[in-house]
Amino acid sequence: MSIAKPLKRLVSAVILDLDGTLLHTDGIVSDVLKAFVVRYGKQWDGRETQKILGRTPLEAAAAVVEDYKLPCSADDFLTQFTPLLYDQWCKIKVLPGANRLIKHLSGHNVPMALASNSPRENIESKISYQQGWMGSFSVIIAGDEVRTGKPSPEIFLEAAKRLNVKPSSCLVIEDSLPGVTAGKAAGMEVVAVPSIPKSHLYTEADEVINSLLDLQPELWGLPPFEDWMEGALPIEPWHIGGPVVKGFGRGSKVLGIPTANLSTKGYSALLSEHPSGVYFGWAGLSSQGLYKMVMSIGWNPYFNNTEKTIEPWLLHEFDGDFYGEELRLVIVGYIRPEANFSSLESLIAKIHEDRRIAERALDIPMYSQYRDDPYLKGSSL
Numbered sequence: 001m002s003i004a005k006p007l008k009r010l011v012s013a014v015i016l017d018l019d020g021t022l023l024h025t026d027g028i029v030s031d032v033l034k035a036f037v038v039r040y041g042k043q044w045d046g047r048e049t050q051k052i053l054g055r056t057p058l059e060a061a062a063a064v065v066e067d068y069k070l071p072c073s074a075d076d077f078l079t080q081f082t083p084l085l086y087d088q089w090c091k092i093k094v095l096p097g098a099n100r101l102i103k104h105l106s107g108h109n110v111p112m113a114l115a116s117n118s119p120r121e122n123i124e125s126k127i128s129y130q131q132g133w134m135g136s137f138s139v140i141i142a143g144d145e146v147r148t149g150k151p152s153p154e155i156f157l158e159a160a161k162r163l164n165v166k167p168s169s170c171l172v173i174e175d176s177l178p179g180v181t182a183g184k185a186a187g188m189e190v191v192a193v194p195s196i197p198k199s200h201l202y203t204e205a206d207e208v209i210n211s212l213l214d215l216q217p218e219l220w221g222l223p224p225f226e227d228w229m230e231g232a233l234p235i236e237p238w239h240i241g242g243p244v245v246k247g248f249g250r251g252s253k254v255l256g257i258p259t260a261n262l263s264t265k266g267y268s269a270l271l272s273e274h275p276s277g278v279y280f281g282w283a284g285l286s287s288q289g290l291y292k293m294v295m296s297i298g299w300n301p302y303f304n305n306t307e308k309t310i311e312p313w314l315l316h317e318f319d320g321d322f323y324g325e326e327l328r329l330v331i332v333g334y335i336r337p338e339a340n341f342s343s344l345e346s347l348i349a350k351i352h353e354d355r356r357i358a359e360r361a362l363d364i365p366m367y368s369q370y371r372d373d374p375y376l377k378g379s380s381l
């Protein structure tokens, strides 16, 4: 959760990292790596993700070659691997909140730079698929344009120089540990948006937030977002569905709040792309109808779960259970990050507050229009 420390240093420019901060690059890299190591009779298990986050391509290649004992050099690996990756860049998803942030800052004429360990050519290719991004950054600095990449501060210092602002007037937004280290070493303010649920490792950062949706620019003296309304934030709608499965059996028992869990199998890509948090939208339940819904996605910090779960509470009194029935969700708004609570009562009170926010919001046309989403009626509604 965002820990709002009231006193921040005021900034006048923002420097953004690209992969993992604005773009969900990991998803594509993992897909291509998975297919690649098979060529050498190996099986990709995702254990390198942590090591390659925020590294230069050569460092990342060396880590994979070493760990998988591939019979090639890191250079050979890159020569073979890079073209495969290039082909997939048009498919990289934009992380939730990235377009909103870029539009907001450029709309308010906040000077913006992009500073990435990726080579220039890769950066330009990746952002060419994103409308309006190229023109929003007055400065772009790539890993091959400095002597040493992050965690060295060089890339950020060069960005500040070209933006013509002091390093101390820059706010860096970063998902990776090397990026956070680089930003602090450059004497900048750093907001970390970890792409993995390991925020306790990000102690150097001035603030750790769960997703770009939680950024509060006004804490740094930048113009505030104006799209929050009565505790709800509109998001680009997305869908998820499947049969209702058994959860931990504590929703109704412990909290008095039943949640019709969906299986996370087959949804790992979709779930890794969407930050954990409390969301709302519409739910279509195959035989029964259409309902308002408020849900949490994540690790339920109060219960310290190890698995990311999908917990939708349908805002309706049902006569009984409906395990096994097809449940389809369209998720249209965001409320808050998942949090921990000092007591069960305070968790329950917060979830009831979430429900009130969702119920009210879903009556507004901006959100109510999605009750007609054909996906909800895909089953037998």
Ligand code: ADP
Pocket (backbone or CB within 6 Å): 244, 245, 246, 247, 248, 249, 250, 251, 252, 253, 257, 258, 259, 260, 261, 312, 313, 314, 315, 316, 317, 318, 320, 321, 322, 323
């Ligand atoms: P579990 O841990 O198995 O998900 P819960 O105690 O959370 O158990 O109860 C969820 C079940 O209760 C759902 O799978 C569904 O069959 C039923 N249920 C009844 N009313 C609701 C509701 N309003 N929203 C969600 N699920 C409900």
Ligand code: RBF
Pocket (backbone or CB within 6 Å): 247, 248, 249, 250, 251, 255, 257, 259, 278, 294, 295, 296, 299, 300, 301, 302, 303, 304, 311, 312, 313, 337, 338, 339, 340, 347, 351, 354, 355
């Ligand atoms: N669990 C948490 O640990 N922290 C939360 O902030 C949290 N928010 C929730 C919000 C909503 C709208 C719902 C329906 C559930 C939330 N829960 C949260 C999840 C709750 O812990 C979970 O549904 C139960 O543990 C049942 O498995």
Ligand code: MG
Pocket (backbone or CB within 6 Å): 247, 248, 249, 251, 258, 259, 260, 261, 311
């Ligand atoms: Mg449940």
